[in-house]
Amino acid sequence: MALRKLRYESDEALRKVAKPVKEITESIQVLLDDMVETMRHKEGVGLAAPQVGVLRRVVVIEYKDTLYELINPEIIESSGSQKKSEGCLSLPGKSGIVERPEYVKVKALNRLGEEIVIEGTESLARIFCHELDHLDGILYTDKAISMDDDENYEDDYEDE
Ligand code: CO
Numbered sequence: 001m002a003l004r005k006l007r008y009e010s011d012e013a014l015r016k017v018a019k020p021v022k023e024i025t026e027s028i029q030v031l032l033d034d035m036v037e038t039m040r041h042k043e044g045v046g047l048a049a050p051q052v053g054v055l056r057r058v059v060v061i062e063y064k065d066t067l068y069e070l071i072n073p074e075i076i077e078s079s080g081s082q083k084k085s086e087g088c089l090s091l092p093g094k095s096g097i098v099e100r101p102e103y104v105k106v107k108a109l110n111r112l113g114e115e116i117v118i119e120g121t122e123s124l125a126r127i128f129c130h131e132l133d134h135l136d137g138i139l140y141t142d143k144a145i146s147m148d149d150d151e152n153y154e155d156d157y158e159d160e
Contacts, residue, residue, distance in 0.1 A: 001037045004052035008090050011053075015137040018048075018055045020072050024113045028058065032069050032111055035060045044089045046127045046160040048134030051090050059108075059131040063124050070116075073108035073132055082122065085148060086130060086140045087159045096144035100126045123158075130160045 007013045021028055031054060039047040039060055049058040061068040080102025087095040104125045106118050120128050130140055140160075141147070 001033045003041055004034045004038045004054075006038065006042065006089060007051055007053050008092070011090075013050050013053045013055065014090055014134070014139060016050060016055050017137050018050050018057045018135045020057050021109075024071065024109070024111065028056070028071065029111055031056070031058060032060060036062070036067065036069070039089075042089050042159065044159040046131045047089065048131045050134050050137070057135045059135070061124075061127050061131060063127060068118065069111050070106065070108035070131075071110070071113075073106050073128075073135075075104050075128065075132060076107045076117075077103075077105035078125075079103045082126065083145065084123075084126060086126065086144075088130070088140055089159045091139065091141065092159075094141070094147065096141060096147040098126075098130075098140050098143050099145060100129045104128050106132075127158075127160055 035047050045063050046061040049056045057072045059070045078101035082102045083099045085095045086098050103121050106128050110116050
């Protein structure tokens, strides 16, 4: 396993639409391992492959001690809404309020190529939406209703 270099701010990799994974090769498994290591090193709760400069539809999330490794993830159902503060590992030192669904159902492949369906509510629903947006070149700042000012910076949010 190895740490991957994070892409920040105006890096063009963050603005590209990532391509689906056609075959789960060893290099995809190495990518997953490296992304998990990089996410943990940065103390984030989620990381999408474009954030390490790889334009493939691959996401890792670690939330409440559960690790999700998602290949070609898609939101297949969503409902409700919530407005909470979000941050992003690619935009350090910032956070902003984003409206997201309260509930999402995600379909993806795991590292073995098996189809999995996961449901998330509250924070987990937000993390799914935030990471899947990265695969389409969308940053949370595109959707933010407002950005937090410095006084609120210590608010409860996590980097994704
Ligand atoms: Co992010």
